[in-house]
Amino acid sequence: MTNFVTFTVIGIVVGATYAIAASGLVLTYATSNVFNMAHGAVGMFMTFLYWEVSVNQGWPVWVALPFVLGIAAPAMGLLLERVMMRRLTQADVTISLVVTVGLLVALIGVAQTIWPPAGRNIEQFFNGDAVSFGIVRVSAHQFITMGVALAVAFGLYVLLNRTRIGTAMRAVVDNRELLALHGARPNLLSGLAWALGSSLAALAGILLAPQLTLDYTTLTFLVVSAYAAAMVGRLKSLPKTFVGAIVLGLLINYATWAYISLPKSVLTSDFGQVIYGVKNSLPTIFLLLVMLALPQEKLRIGRISGTKLPKLPSWPVALAWSAVFIVGTYLLTGQFGDANNSRFGQAMCLPLIMLSLVLLVGYGGDVSLMQLSFVGMGVLVAARGFTIPGTGIGFHPQVSVLSIVTAFLLTAMIGAIVAVPALRLRGLYIGLGTLALAAAIDRIVFNTKLLGFGNEGSTVNANRPGWLQSEQSFAMAVVVAFVVMGLMVLSIRRGKYGRILLATRDSQAACATLGFSTTITRVAVFAVSAGLAGVAGVFFAGEHISVSTYDVFFFKSLPLLLFATVFGVTSISGVLVGGLVYGLIGYAPTTVGNLASVVLLLGILLLGGNPNGLVGLIFEQARKVPLPWRRGGLPVEAEPYPTHNPARSALEAPVGTA
Amino acid sequence: MALLEVDEVFVRFGGVVAVNGASFDVDEGKIVGLMGPNGAGKTTLFNVITGLQEPTSGRVRFNGKDISKVAPRQRALGGIGRTFQRLEVFGSLSVGDNIRVAAEMRGISRPERVRDELLDRVGLRAFADVTADSVPTGIARLTELARALACDPRLLLLDEPSSGLSEVETDDFARLIRSLADEGKSILIVEHDVELVLGLCSTIHVLDFGSIISSGTPAEVQADQRVQDAYLGADTEAAEALEEVGA
Ligand SMILES: Nc1ncnc2c1ncn2[C@@H]1O[C@H](COP(=O)(O)OP(=O)(O)OP(=O)(O)O)[C@@H](O)[C@H]1O
Numbered sequence: 001m002t003n004f005v006t007f008t009v010i011g012i013v014v015g016a017t018y019a020i021a022a023s024g025l026v027l028t029y030a031t032s033n034v035f036n037m038a039h040g041a042v043g044m045f046m047t048f049l050y051w052e053v054s055v056n057q058g059w060p061v062w063v064a065l066p067f068v069l070g071i072a073a074p075a076m077g078l079l080l081e082r083v084m085m086r087r088l089t090q091a092d093v094t095i096s097l098v099v100t101v102g103l104l105v106a107l108i109g110v111a112q113t114i115w116p117p118a119g120r121n122i123e124q125f126f127n128g129d130a131v132s133f134g135i136v137r138v139s140a141h142q143f144i145t146m147g148v149a150l151a152v153a154f155g156l157y158v159l160l161n162r163t164r165i166g167t168a169m170r171a172v173v174d175n176r177e178l179l180a181l182h183g184a185r186p187n188l189l190s191g192l193a194w195a196l197g198s199s200l201a202a203l204a205g206i207l208l209a210p211q212l213t214l215d216y217t218t219l220t221f222l223v224v225s226a227y228a229a230a231m232v233g234r235l236k237s238l239p240k241t242f243v244g245a246i247v248l249g250l251l252i253n254y255a256t257w258a259y260i261s262l263p264k265s266v267l268t269s270d271f272g273q274v275i276y277g278v279k280n281s282l283p284t285i286f287l288l289l290v291m292l293a294l295p296q297e298k299l300r301i302g303r304i305s306g307t308k309l310p311k312l313p314s315w316p317v318a319l320a321w322s323a324v325f326i327v328g329t330y331l332l333t334g335q336f337g338d339a340n341n342s343r344f345g346q347a348m349c350l351p352l353i354m355l356s357l358v359l360l361v362g363y364g365g366d367v368s369l370m371q372l373s374f375v376g377m378g379v380l381v382a383a384r385g386f387t388i389p390g391t392g393i394g395f396h397p398q399v400s401v402l403s404i405v406t407a408f409l410l411t412a413m414i415g416a417i418v419a420v421p422a423l424r425l426r427g428l429y430i431g432l433g434t435l436a437l438a439a440a441i442d443r444i445v446f447n448t449k450l451l452g453f454g455n456e457g458s459t460v461n462a463n464r465p466g467w468l469q470s471e472q473s474f475a476m477a478v479v480v481a482f483v484v485m486g487l488m489v490l491s492i493r494r495g496k497y498g499r500i501l502l503a504t505r506d507s508q509a510a511c512a513t514l515g516f517s518t519t520i521t522r523v524a525v526f527a528v529s530a531g532l533a534g535v536a537g538v539f540f541a542g543e544h545i546s547v548s549t550y551d552v553f554f555f556k557s558l559p560l561l562l563f564a565t566v567f568g569v570t571s572i573s574g575v576l577v578g579g580l581v582y583g584l585i586g587y588a589p590t591t592v593g594n595l596a597s598v599v600l601l602l603g604i605l606l607l608g609g610n611p612n613g614l615v616g617l618i619f620e621q622a623r624k625v626p627l628p629w630r631r632g633g634l635p636v637e638a639e640p641y642p643t644h645n646p647a648r649s650a651l652e653a654p655v656g657t658a
Numbered sequence: 659m660a661l662l663e664v665d666e667v668f669v670r671f672g673g674v675v676a677v678n679g680a681s682f683d684v685d686e687g688k689i690v691g692l693m694g695p696n697g698a699g700k701t702t703l704f705n706v707i708t709g710l711q712e713p714t715s716g717r718v719r720f721n722g723k724d725i726s727k728v729a730p731r732q733r734a735l736g737g738i739g740r741t742f743q744r745l746e747v748f749g750s751l752s753v754g755d756n757i758r759v760a761a762e763m764r765g766i767s768r769p770e771r772v773r774d775e776l777l778d779r780v781g782l783r784a785f786a787d788v789t790a791d792s793v794p795t796g797i798a799r800l801t802e803l804a805r806a807l808a809c810d811p812r813l814l815l816l817d818e819p820s821s822g823l824s825e826v827e828t829d830d831f832a833r834l835i836r837s838l839a840d841e842g843k844s845i846l847i848v849e850h851d852v853e854l855v856l857g858l859c860s861t862i863h864v865l866d867f868g869s870i871i872s873s874g875t876p877a878e879v880q881a882d883q884r885v886q887d888a889y890l891g892a893d894t895e896a897a898e899a900l901e902e903v904g905a
């Protein structure tokens with residue numbers, strides 16, 4: 001009984017912090033139509049700032065708290081709204097997803113630069129004083145948390161339903177222009193919402209922090225819980241969001257209770273690790289279940305694309321470049337020496353992984369924040385080998401044709417299983433769902449001995465085949481794999497399936513009225529893309545020889561997508577450059593690596609989310625240079641027709657908003 | 659029996675009643691016009707017929723079967739094709755590939771031949787290799803028409819297909835539509851070019867504020883006082899055109 005009451009109280013308290021964070025998320029989404037993947041990162045950043053002023057600088061709580069919640073956080077919210085979110089309200093979901101993911105990565109980078117990793121703690125309010133109620137003790141901090149959540153709920157209710165500003169805020173997303181005509185100022189309103197949203201994120205972070213040591217990613221991804229709660233309210237309803245948050249808080253704590261009641265023998269077994277992973281993934285599982293319960297997304301009229309893809313190289317040109325690249329790297333690696341060849345080979349693994357994004361994101365217009373999880377599975381296939389139980393049929397843990405084929409089939413199959421539920425929904429949910437799933441795979445699969453690497457930080461080893469033992473030869477194997485897989489991606493793009501893929505991306509409504517199911521294409525592409533990432537994983541394992549759970553940490557899927565997008569996720573050359581830059585930055589000092597993410601974010605903003613990226617831009621410019629063998633050109637370029645504007649999808653109301 | 663029967667369809671968007679109990683038929687092999695001022699609910703009705711918009715109430719029957727609950731894709735497979743007022747061309751593909759991919763999606767054999775035939779028939783030969791995002795609006799509309807034809811529909815819904823076409827192109831377009839009807843296809847056309855509709859259609863339905871206010875032959879509709887009132891109330895340009903043509 002005591003346990004039950006205790007875990008219920010803690011559950012409600014934890015749920016209350018989720019509710020606070022989630023309400024900020026709903027508020028900003030409702031007023032600007034931008035789902036902020038970086039909501040938790042804002043909270044994380046502000047919590048570190050709070051630590052800085054209250055612990056490091058020694059300001060009293062009653063100064064530090066108003067400073068962070070009343071000045072710093074709102075200022076940051078206003079700034080974000082001004083420079084970033086305002087431009088995204090009409091943008092395609094994939095673009096706003098990539099930009100806010102960029103913000104998330106950048107915020108973590110900046111936080112790591114200002115506050116290098118170290119043990120930091122934030123004290124509970126009132127030093128953890130507690131009051132006993134018969135059998136349970138409730139700390140002052142817990143009381144405050146619940147009280148604050150109630151106050152937030154009440155305050156938001158009054159703001160949105162009883163004040164003119166609130167009513168206008170709710171209307172702003174539906175019709176900015178109309179509202180402006182009536183004298184309201186939509187930009188001011190969404191600025192206000194973002195200021196408030198940032199404060200709420202900060203508040204949640206500060207309330208949660210005493211239970212954890214301050215850590216960049218833990219705090220950032222604690223909001224997966226907030227996402228899950230917000231999803232219960234379909235990102236619209238605040239009351240439902242609150243209910244979702246409390247239910248989730250209770251669920252997590254009852255699960256913890258159940259977990260610690262398990263017999264010790266189970267807890268310490270290999271299977272116990274898996275249960276532990278499941279317990280820690282409950283917010284994720286909850287999120288995925290809520291997403292499954294959402295109704296199938298209605299078809300949208302209004303095309304998504306708006307960016308022209310870069311011109312495809314002809315076969316002779318592509319083959320010539322491939323040959324040049326292979327010969328060039330061969331000559332270069334001949335000069336390098338082992339250490340540099342190993343670095344080069346490891347850097348080359350990233351373009352190889354990013355190739356899977358060209359198909360999915362570049363051509364297909366979908367998004368995945370779990371590519372590295374598929375890479376991790378490929379690593380496991382190469383490092384653990386595979387035998388059909390009881391038969392002895394299979395292969396040794398080694399990089400081989402068999403392990404490549406197995407990795408492809410296994411990850412493609414898992415990719416298809418993942419895609420079926422995710423693709424019923426909009427881009428936003430695919431992003432969220434894949435990220436959540438990646439986090440769960442880390443805990444339930446990778447960080448267990450039974451299925452994955454072993455405890456967090458453990459390594460597995462893969463063997464290279466005899467004829468690819470040297471550093472140069474394996475680096476060249478990665479290069480050749482990149483070329484071969486790149487040509488495969490190109491040939492898909494040139495063929496029937498490439499056309500269908502682009503058509504699917506361009507207009508799902510048109511596909512439906514032609515009698516074609518876009519779901520099948522999208523699932524297939526997701527699966528093939530997962531398969532390519534799995535194959536990349538086998539090479540990754542061979543190149544690194546020893547791979548740890550940190551190498552495939554789910555968070556690393558985010559910079560992967562960013563680098564690919566900034567340099568050009570629609571072309572093979574784009575991911576080659578982007579991947580190499582990303583890979584080589586790994587050898588630079590940490591600060592450079594951390595701040596690169598900020599540069600990256602600026603890059604995305606300057607490119608306006610154009611997925612052709614820097615490399616695409618360069619090619620486009622280069623093509624305009626008049627060269628003697630370039631005559632004429634397309635009639636369109638010679639004669640400027642009044643063309644229709646393709647980039648208007650966001651301006652159109654979704655069908656079926658009745 | 660009519661090929662398409664729209665029966666008492668209502669569509670509400672929040673407070674806005676976009677379609678207000680509209681009923682009409684389209685007979686096999688006929689060219690039928692759907693006219694009405696801006697915002698009358700024409701496009702919304704097209705969306706209801708193709709399944710992209712669920713009606714608040716009412717039914718749609720195609721070939722005698724109630725398809726009100728059928729998914730858009732199944733309706734297309736059943737023989738309904740359409741074009742869009744706000745273009746939905748596959749912008750990253752060439753005009754030729756727009757047509758070819760439609761044939762490929764339907765598993766039609768020899769998609770290249772379908773493409774070549776339709777390019778010639780619709781008069782898009784010159785644009786075959788141009789990216790659909792960079793062609794003029796009129797050409798993009800014809801591309802959508804050709805793409806719909808690649809699936810050989812029994813009923814074709816055209817939403818303002820001639821806007822953006824020159825006079826000569828409009829004449830070619832009218833000829834094309836007639837030849838399609840001669841082959842037995844039924845065509846429902848929404849068009850602001852009054853002259854074109856009056857010349858082309860055997861039956862015209864006039865929609866105003868979501869209800870059919872008049873149906874009949876072009877002559878009957880032109881003579882209808884309610885039609886003239888509706889147009890005078892909403893769209894003076896079209897009303898003038900209506901008079902010019904000989905009301
Ligand atoms: N998705 C939607 N959400 C809300 N209102 C809508 C939506 N689609 C259409 N409407 C409204 O429904 C009414 C009918 O629109 P519809 O586009 O069907 O008219 P239309 O006859 O095609 O007009 P036009 O000649 O301008 O194309 C309009 O008032 C429009 O604003």
Ligand SMILES: [Mg+2]
Nearest residue numbers: 700701702743
């Ligand atoms: Mg219309």
